[in-house]
Amino acid sequence: MTQRLQLTPPAAPLPLGTGAPTPGIALAGDPAEAASRFGLESPLPDGFVEILGATGVEVDVTPAVLAEHSRDWWPIGLVWATEGQVPALAGAVARPTDVDGVVAVVRACATHGVALTVTGGRSGVLGASVPLLGGVALDMCGLAGISAVDATSGIVSVLPGTFGDVFEDDLRRSHHLTVGHWPQSMALSTVGGWVACRGAGQYSTRYGKIEDLVVGLDVVLADGTLIHTGGAPRAAHGPDLTQLFVGSEGTLGIIVGVHLRARPLPPAEGRAAYSFTTFDAALAAMRRTVQRGATPAVLRLYDATEADRGFGTGDVALLLALDEGDPAIVAATLGVLDEEAIEQGATAADVALVERWMQRRNNVAELEDLVGKGFVVDTMEISAPWSVLGDLARNVVEALQGVDGTLVASTHQSHSYLDGGCLYFTFAGGVEPAERTAYHARAWEVATRTVLEGGGSLSHHHGVGIGRAPFMDQALGGGFAVLQAIKSALDPTGLLNPGGLGLGPVPRETDVAPTGDARG
Ligand SMILES: Cc1cc2nc3c(=O)[nH]c(=O)nc-3n(C[C@H](O)[C@H](O)[C@H](O)COP(=O)(O)OP(=O)(O)OC[C@H]3O[C@@H](n4cnc5c(N)ncnc54)[C@H](O)[C@@H]3O)c2cc1C
Numbered sequence: 042m043t044q045r046l047q048l049t050p051p052a053a054p055l056p057l058g059t060g061a062p063t064p065g066i067a068l069a070g071d072p073a074e075a076a077s078r079f080g081l082e083s084p085l086p087d088g089f090v091e092i093l094g095a096t097g098v099e100v101d102v103t104p105a106v107l108a109e110h111s112r113d114w115w116p117i118g119l120v121w122a123t124e125g126q127v128p129a130l131a132g133a134v135a136r137p138t139d140v141d142g143v144v145a146v147v148r149a150c151a152t153h154g155v156a157l158t159v160t161g162g163r164s165g166v167l168g169a170s171v172p173l174l175g176g177v178a179l180d181m182c183g184l185a186g187i188s189a190v191d192a193t194s195g196i197v198s199v200l201p202g203t204f205g206d207v208f209e210d211d212l213r214r215s216h217h218l219t220v221g222h223w224p225q226s227m228a229l230s231t232v233g234g235w236v237a238c239r240g241a242g243q244y245s246t247r248y249g250k251i252e253d254l255v256v257g258l259d260v261v262l263a264d265g266t267l268i269h270t271g272g273a274p275r276a277a278h279g280p281d282l283t284q285l286f287v288g289s290e291g292t293l294g295i296i297v298g299v300h301l302r303a304r305p306l307p308p309a310e311g312r313a314a315y316s317f318t319t320f321d322a323a324l325a326a327m328r329r330t331v332q333r334g335a336t337p338a339v340l341r342l343y344d345a346t347e348a349d350r351g352f353g354t355g356d357v358a359l360l361l362a363l364d365e366g367d368p369a370i371v372a373a374t375l376g377v378l379d380e381e382a383i384e385q386g387a388t389a390a391d392v393a394l395v396e397r398w399m400q401r402r403n404n405v406a407e408l409e410d411l412v413g414k415g416f417v418v419d420t421m422e423i424s425a426p427w428s429v430l431g432d433l434a435r436n437v438v439e440a441l442q443g444v445d446g447t448l449v450a451s452t453h454q455s456h457s458y459l460d461g462g463c464l465y466f467t468f469a470g471g472v473e474p475a476e477r478t479a480y481h482a483r484a485w486e487v488a489t490r491t492v493l494e495g496g497g498s499l500s501h502h503h504g505v506g507i508g509r510a511p512f513m514d515q516a517l518g519g520g521f522a523v524l525q526a527i528k529s530a531l532d533p534t535g536l537l538n539p540g541g542l543g544l545g546p547v548p549r550e551t552d553v554a555p556t557g558d559a560r561g
Contacts, residue, residue: 044375045392046311046368058228060204061182062163065114066409070125075108077130078121080554081546082175085132086153093177096145099136110134110160110178114229115168115508116419117481117550119412128171128507131158131178138183140259140267140297147295148265150177151536158538159291161234162204164226166420167506169238169290173540173548181233184297190216196256197303201233201296208232218303221248221338224502225403233296239288241463241502243402245456246331247338247364248304250502252287259298260286263532271300285527290504291538293531307365311375312395313337315387316357320344321431323358324454326378326385328427331457335377339363341398344434346451347467351401352394360387361395416448417470417477421488425497426461430454433495434464440491446472446480456501463501482551485509505542508550513543 068075094100101107112118112127121128132155135146150157156176163170172178182202189198197218199208205227212218222242224230234240236258241250248254257271271283286294317323323342330340341361343351348359362378364371411418425433434452441450448469456463466488472480489512493499499509499516514521521543528535528544539545 044311044313044379046372046375047309055206055210055227057206057210058204060185060207063229064109064112064163066119066122066412068108068112068122068125068127071105072108073104074125075104075111075130076126077111077554078126078128079173079548079552081173081548082130082132083156085155085176089149089153089155090133092153093133093135093146093149096142096149098142098146101134101136102132106134107131107178110163110180111172113163113165113168113170115166115171115506116408116412116417117478117508118168118171119408120417120477120481123412128168129173130175131172132175134178134180136180136183140184140261143179143181143184143261143295143297144265144267146177146179147261147263147536151264151534154534156539157536159237159295161202161231161237162226162229164229164234165238165506166503167508169504169506169538169541171507173507173546179295181231181295187211187215188298190218190303192216192218195303196300198298198300199232201231201236201299203232204228205230205232205235212303213306216303217306219306220254220301220303222251222254222301225405227403229405232299232301236287236296236299237290238504239502241456243455244338244365246336246340246458247366250456252284254301255283255287255299256302257300258283258286258296260294261297262294263534263536267297268294288504290506290541292528292541292544293537295537307367309368309371310363310365311371312392313362313375313378314390314392314394315360315382316348316354316390317360317382317385317387318357320358320434322385323360323387324427324431326360326381326387327454327457327462329381329384330378331459333377333381335374336457337362337364337374337378338366340378340457342454344438344452346449347453350451352397354390354394359390359394361398363395363399411469415471415474417472417481418468419481419484420465420467421485422455422463422465422501422503423492423497423499424456424461424463424501425492425495429496430462430464433492433497436495437464437466437488437491440487441466441468441484444470444480444484444487446470446476447484464497478551482549507540507548510540510543510547511549
């Protein structure tokens with residue numbers, strides 16, 4: 042059976058997490074003894090911890106807490122964790138619980154020239170929340186919860202440290218609304234982190250990425266000023282300042298309030314699955330579907346390697362689709378997809394494969410397991426216009442396969458738009474332990490150059506962090522100077538997230554601290 046339509050509301054798809062950061066992999070050895078990989082930290086000025094404490098905000102300088110707070114899910118950072126290292130070490134963790142607390146910490150850091158790095162769930166996969174120059178890690182998880190709902194307009198205001206699963210659960214139960222943003226890291230990440238990284242949920246073909254869902258932001262700037270952006274639909278009073286902060290990864294301001302579009306809970310759901318003899322034929326079916334105006338919430342195409350690994354489907358490309366919403370729209374959407382899939386020579390696949398994907402889609406344990414066994418595993422998501430997607434998919438997989446040490450490289454297409462989509466590459470390498478960082482750097486270099494030269498973007502939803510910072514110049518061209526000028530105007534002393542987005546020092550991941558062991 043290819044399709045299934047269900048005219049009852051889809052089941053709430055959540056097991057709830059703890060609503061707190063989840064470390065990607067245990068730090069080897071005593072966390073209190075963890076070493077800084079890059080060793081670029083400056084010590085805190087004398088008496089600064091007391092000054093910070095006098096603001097009334099909770100401050101923690103326990104070595105083990107500092108170490109845990111100084112890393113995220115950057116896959117090469119997970120490898121370093123197995124060697125007892127973190128990328129960099131914060132000098133103090135500050136935990137405000139309200140906007141006044143955020144402002145007080147920012148002002149203290151600005152007055153004393155102390156770097157400040159914003160952290161949410163620390164589920165980022167490129168080191169974006171790593172305090173590269175030490176200083177204060179500003180933990181936003183204490184600003185949590187839904188603060189207001191305008192049910193008539195469908196606007197929900199939420200504090201930035203709210204974890205995704207807790208947010209969506211509360212929104213569904215208390216207000217019968219959904220934002221429809223479902224990143225795989227739902228239980229690991231915060232709403233502020235989604236906005237700061239320009240993230241994408243797995244249902245983005247219907248609901249949009251986070252930049253489509255944000256109607257306004259409250260932001261504390263580097264001098265402690267609180268500003269509000271957005272607020273009214275499609276305003277034409279100059280450039281959109283909300284979008285300046287969406288994707289700014291903590292480098293331009295601290296997001297202290299997020300206002301998002303929400304919709305009534307979907308009354309119906311439909312699913313479909315097809316196999317194709319070629320990836321290109323499936324891409325054509327997806328393109329023609331969305332260009333006819335049908336936007337199934339989920340439209341995921343796996344190349345034969347991934348399809349067989351995940352679903353045991355053999356040597357075919359596998360397309361899984363799911364839509365939710367008004368029954369008439371769901372039926373019409375899946376009808377259009379069916380016509381286009383058949384037109385491109387698809388055959389029916391078992392629709393139960395969609396359920397298999399649903400059951401496993403938030404499972405993040407595999408990565409920890411493989412890294413623990415000594416493999417280097419990473420993913421790389423990019424976007425590109427339809428006209429080059431097929432070639433990019435092939436060329437990047439081939440480029441990764443050509444890197445010495447690669448065991449497997451594959452791709453899937455995970456988000457579709459009118460003009461193109463997102464390709465999500467996965468690769469794994471097996472090399473000697475001492476060679477893991479060099480292998481990882483080589484794979485990223487080769488794959489990123491192939492993407493940029495082939496007409497793709499540097500990132501689709503994971504962002505830039507430290508890992509992709511060396512490529513920002515090439516990716517943005519002359520636009521990078523504009524970004525640097527904006528940074529200088531908003532944060533002239535480089536207080537916020539030094540090094541993020543390539544704004545500030547840009548270490549290569551193969552760089553190491555001169556002593557090999559720097560506690561911040
Ligand atoms: C297993 C796994 C699956 C993932 N799947 C997805 C996915 O499907 N879709 C997706 O988009 N991403 C995904 N990610 C990446 C990651 O979860 C997202 O980038 C997420 O948005 C990060 O949120 P966070 O709260 O963890 O932020 P952090 O990692 O703590 O921070 C990320 C960046 O945001 C900044 N930041 C955080 N909060 C604020 C704030 N309040 N104000 C200003 N800046 C802030 C930080 O300074 C940093 O630069 C995945 C990660 C993992 C580990």
